[in-house]
Amino acid sequence: MCGSHRHHLLHDQKKDRQSYKVLDHIYPNQASYTVCNSSLSEYAVLGFELGFSLASPESLVCWEAQFGDFNNTAQCIIDQFLSCGQDKWHRQNGLVVLLPHGYEGMGPEHSSARLERFLQMSNDDADELPGWNDNFEFQQLHDANWIVANCTTPANYFHILRRQLVLPFRKPLIIMTPKSLLRLPEARSSFDDMTPGTSFRRLIPDTTVTASEDVKKLVFCTGKVYYDLVKARKSLHCEAHIAVVRVEQLSPFPFDLVKNEADKYPMADIVWAQEEPKNMGAWTYVQPRISTALNRNRFATYAGRRPSAATATGNKKLHMMEQQEIIDTVLSL
Numbered sequence: 001m002c003g004s005h006r007h008h009l010l011h012d013q014k015k016d017r018q019s020y021k022v023l024d025h026i027y028p029n030q031a032s033y034t035v036c037n038s039s040l041s042e043y044a045v046l047g048f049e050l051g052f053s054l055a056s057p058e059s060l061v062c063w064e065a066q067f068g069d070f071n072n073t074a075q076c077i078i079d080q081f082l083s084c085g086q087d088k089w090h091r092q093n094g095l096v097v098l099l100p101h102g103y104e105g106m107g108p109e110h111s112s113a114r115l116e117r118f119l120q121m122s123n124d125d126a127d128e129l130p131g132w133n134d135n136f137e138f139q140q141l142h143d144a145n146w147i148v149a150n151c152t153t154p155a156n157y158f159h160i161l162r163r164q165l166v167l168p169f170r171k172p173l174i175i176m177t178p179k180s181l182l183r184l185p186e187a188r189s190s191f192d193d194m195t196p197g198t199s200f201r202r203l204i205p206d207t208t209v210t211a212s213e214d215v216k217k218l219v220f221c222t223g224k225v226y227y228d229l230v231k232a233r234k235s236l237h238c239e240a241h242i243a244v245v246r247v248e249q250l251s252p253f254p255f256d257l258v259k260n261e262a263d264k265y266p267m268a269d270i271v272w273a274q275e276e277p278k279n280m281g282a283w284t285y286v287q288p289r290i291s292t293a294l295n296r297n298r299f300a301t302y303a304g305r306r307p308s309a310a311t312a313t314g315n316k317k318l319h320m321m322e323q324q325e326i327i328d329t330v331l332s333l
Contacts, residue, residue, distance in 0.1 A: 008021060046063055068099030068101040094164050099175065102176075102180065103224075104180055106312075124144060141171065150223040152224070156189075157175075157177075159199055160173065180224065202247075214240050215242065218268040219245065219273050220273070236331055250285065274326075277311070279308070283304065287302075
C-alpha cells in the first residue's frame with residue numbers, strides 16, 4: 001500500500017526496530033491487522049493478493065495502487081482472474097482493489113484509474129430492469145461478477161469495507177479512492193454515521209433541496225466532482241434549482257434509487273456530470289441504465305470533458321479551464 005496508508009505503521013524515532021500499528025489495537029481480541037509496502041510490480045503483487053484472498057476468504061485483503069493509473073500493468077490479472085474467476089472456475093474471491101482516482105491537474109499518468117474498463121467488464125444488463133422486491137440490493141450483489149464504487153464520505157468507505165466480510169458470499173470490490181478528499185474538510189463523516197443501524201449507501205440524495213417542484217436540473221455524479229459542483233452551486237446561490245446526487249455504487253447499478261430520485265423531480269432536466277473525457281469514465285455505462293431505470297421516458301445528457309485519446313491534459317492551466325467548463329455547463333439554467 002502507499003499514500004496515506006503509510007501512516008498506519010508508526011516508527012519510534014529513538015528506539016531502533018520499535019513500531020506500533022494503531023489499527024492492531026482498537027478492540028480486545030480483534031483480528032490481526034497487517035500493512036505492507038510492496039514493490040512497484042503491480043502484476044506480481046496483485047496476483048499475490050488475489051491468491052491470498054482466495055486462500056483466506058475470512059480476511060479483508062486490500063491492495064492499493066500508488067496511483068489508480070498503474071493498474072494497467074496488472075491488466076492480465078484483472079482480465080483473466082479478477083473479473084471472471086467465478087464464471088470460469090466457480091471460485092469466489094473478496095479481494096478489495098483500491099485505485100486512487102480524480103482529476104487534480106497531475107497529468108495523464110496520475111489522474112485516471114480507468115473506471116470505464118471496470119464498468120465495461122461488469123455483467124449487469126443495461127437494457128433489463130431487475131425485478132423490484134425486498135431482496136433487490138442483495139440479489140444484485142449476488143448476481144454481480146464484482147462491485148465497482150466511488151465513495152465520497154469516510155462513513156460510506158467504512159461501510160463498504162465492512163460489507164465485504166458481512167456478506168455471505170465473496171465478490172471482488174473495485175474502489176476509486178480519493179486523493180485531495182483525504183484533506184478536504186467537507187469530505188468528513190460523523191461517528192453517528194458509523195454506529196449500529198447505519199449501513200452503506202449506494203446513492204446519496206441531495207438533502208439541501210427544500211422544494212422539489214423548484215428544481216430545474218437533477219445532476220447525477222460520482223466521486224470528487226461532487227464537492228466541486230456543490231461549492232460552485234453555493235457561490236451562485238442556485239441550491240434551490242439544482243439538485244446534485246451522488247452515485248456511490250456504480251456497479252451493480254442502483255436502478256431503484258436512481259428512479260426514486262428522478263421521481264422526486266419530475267420537471268427537472270437530468271444530467272450526468274463527470275471529470276473524465278466523454279469516451280472514458282462512467283458515462284457510457286450509466287447513460288443506458290438511467291434510461292432503463294426511467295422506463296425510457298426520460299434521458300440524461302452529458303456534462304464533462306470532450307473525448308480524448310489521453311486520460312488528462314498535462315497542462316495545469318488547461319486542466320483548470322476544462323474543470324471550470326464542466327462546472328459552468330452543469331450549473332447553467
